[in-house]
Amino acid sequence: MQELLLREGSEHHPPRPPWRRGGAPEAGRGRAASEPAAMAAAGGFVRELERRGGPALRLEQRAAGGVGCVVWDAALVLAKFLETGACPLARRAVLELGAGTGAVGIMAATLGANVTVTDLEELQELLLVNIENNKHLVTGSVRAKVLKWGEDVTEFQPPPDYILMADCIYYEESLEPLLKTLKDLTGPDTCVLCCYEQRTMGKNPEIERRYFELLQADFELEKIPLDKHDEEYRSADIHIVNIHRKQALAGALETTERA
Numbered sequence: 484m485q486e487l488l489l490r491e492g493s494e495h496h497p498p499r500p501p502w503r504r505g506g507a508p509e510a511g512r513g514r515a516a517s518e519p520a521a522m523a524a525a526g527g528f529v530r531e532l533e534r535r536g537g538p539a540l541r542l543e544q545r546a547a548g549g550v551g552c553v554v555w556d557a558a559l560v561l562a563k564f565l566e567t568g569a570c571p572l573a574r575r576a577v578l579e580l581g582a583g584t585g586a587v588g589i590m591a592a593t594l595g596a597n598v599t600v601t602d603l604e605e606l607q608e609l610l611l612v613n614i615e616n617n618k619h620l621v622t623g624s625v626r627a628k629v630l631k632w633g634e635d636v637t638e639f640q641p642p643p644d645y646i647l648m649a650d651c652i653y654y655e656e657s658l659e660p661l662l663k664t665l666k667d668l669t670g671p672d673t674c675v676l677c678c679y680e681q682r683t684m685g686k687n688p689e690i691e692r693r694y695f696e697l698l699q700a701d702f703e704l705e706k707i708p709l710d711k712h713d714e715e716y717r718s719a720d721i722h723i724v725n726i727h728r729k730q731a732l733a734g735a736l737e738t739t740e741r742a
């Protein structure tokens with residue numbers, strides 16, 4: 484599957500759908516809206532994310548700060564995929580890793596899930612603002628917590644029904660801690676939905692290749708076909724991968740825990 488993902492998109496740049504405002508991914512790391520000037524020109528820092536079921540989510544973004552301060556295209560694709568209803572979310576426990584503005588997790592909470600959006604300490608204030616701004620749309624629940632990849636996850640146990648990740652595979656040093664977190668947090672029934680934008684510049688292809696190589700030691704991966712993504716919010720270079728613990732391993736772990 485890893486080879487399939489790398490082959491697609493690296494040989495051509497498919498035309499960008501209208502909801503993607505930026506230029507080539509290499510030039511804008513995804514989207515012009517991530518740059519303060521472009522955001523101001525586009526009418527401010529709030530990104531509206533339309534919903535099928537009612538008013539749009541209003542997601543505040545920040546001109547200054549790390550990469551988590553803006554809504555990335557992979558987050559839009561994953562949030563809108565959740566809305567297709569392909570994965571039942573009502574009353575399910577959901578944890579989002581590297582949530583940034585919280586777009587994906589908050590969308591899940593509007594679909595009835597009980598969500599914990601997590602990120603580094605410096606993103607907590609923005610997450611709280613966005614939770615507050617959208618709380619009237621939430622039909623499940625949503626809270627923000629610090630979770631640094633690789634660190635202790637005891638407080639997030641038992642394993643959630645879903646782990647959501649958008650655009651979290653982008654630097655080498657994070658790969659092993661991120662995989663540790665995934666291993667620590669997943670049970671046999673946890674479904675991880677990992678959405679990422681395939682980038683072709685610099686170290687990105689190698690980072691993606693390495694990530695999927697490491698992941699496949701403990702997890703089974705299945706790419707969600709593009710025609711199952713939201714009809715509008717889809718793009719040939721943004722992939723959603725459905726990830727599960729390998730059953731034999733999960734079973735063995737359970738046996739060890741019971742012993």
Ligand SMILES: C[S@@+](CC[C@H](N)C(=O)[O-])C[C@H]1O[C@@H](n2cnc3c(N)ncnc32)[C@H](O)[C@@H]1O
Pocket residue numbers: 549550551552553554555556557558580581582583584585586601602603606630631632648649650651653657660
């Ligand atoms: C490219 S942003 C994506 C944000 C959001 N998911 C989206 O797609 O709009 C990557 C996110 O991962 C978070 N992140 C990076 N390294 C992390 C780490 N070691 N532990 C926890 N979060 C981390 C960043 O703070 C940032 O919010």
